Amino acid sequence: MAEVEVSPASRATAYTSLAAGADFVHEIEIRRSRFITVLRGTQDEDSARSLISGLRREFHDARHHCSAFVLGPDRDIQRSNDDGEPSGTAGIPMLEALIRRETAAGVRDLSDVSAVVVRYFGGILLGAGGLVRAYSESVSAALDLAPLVSRRRLRLCAVEVDHTAAGRLENDLRSAGYVMAETSYGARQTILRLALPDDEPGIAGATAHLAAMTSGNIGLRPEGTEWVDVPLA
Incomplete structure (x- = not known):
């Protein structure tokens, strides 16, 4: 991984x-x-x-x-x-x-x-x-x-999964509270993207969670970072 x-x-x-x-x-x-x-x-x-x-x-x-x-x-x-x-x-x-x-x-x-x-x-x-x-x-x-906002640096990570399993995995990730970014489709696989906090605890937690969901068969692939504005509560 x-x-x-x-x-x-x-x-x-x-x-x-x-x-x-x-x-x-x-x-x-x-x-x-x-x-x-x-x-x-x-x-x-x-x-x-x-x-x-x-x-x-x-x-x-x-x-x-x-x-x-x-x-x-x-x-x-x-x-x-x-x-x-x-x-x-x-x-x-x-x-x-x-x-x-x-x-x-x-x-x-x-x-x-x-x-x-x-x-x-x-x-x-x-x-x-x-x-x-x-x-x-x-x-x-x-x-x-x-009007003020919280500007957060998020790490975009890709998850490659078979088309047949993509929908269920995406729902599971959303239900777990993860922010999903753009999804793209290849010939054989769906590429899901997560927007994660760009810090070690956030990334480590997502990596462990994904491993538990997929029996360790799927990992995260980093794709850079971006700053996202989130309204203050």
Whole structure:
């Protein structure tokens, strides 16, 4: 029986992100200044910077377009920009609001998220402390309402089985709680695919379960990994 190796590409096998789709927009007003926060799920720096440049064009008459983003399963890419606000009063508070966000009790794993706060100056100076609070609050308030998902790295594994036995085995696997991916058909065999947690316990458990179901006659063949978004309960 072939041994399935866990992907070494990332230490993380799951993290929290923003649900795909339209941008999430939230606005607050502080002492006549408008702070418009735009959140978007972004999986690379080009996508993050595209959001920033697009909002500069859309809100071309705004005083500032401050930004922050955190990317990657291990959150190893983190950037921020004050865009003309006093150094350290906008981008860094925004970034800290992202990386310090608790998505569960004691869990800080938010990633692949970009935030841009567009500020229309209202004529009243807020001071350094006021700006820090305003930009941090803007992002935090938006995250309070934004739709989040659990992004999980799943290992795709193929199971080759005779056509006559494929239906029953697939039903047994589904009944056991396994997530089934695409099924394909060869001349003599059906190829079932399972989407498994990409970690040693999950793969070992599936291997043992399959062996018990088939008297050790059928094994798992690894076919790579993919990240899948699952709605949070």
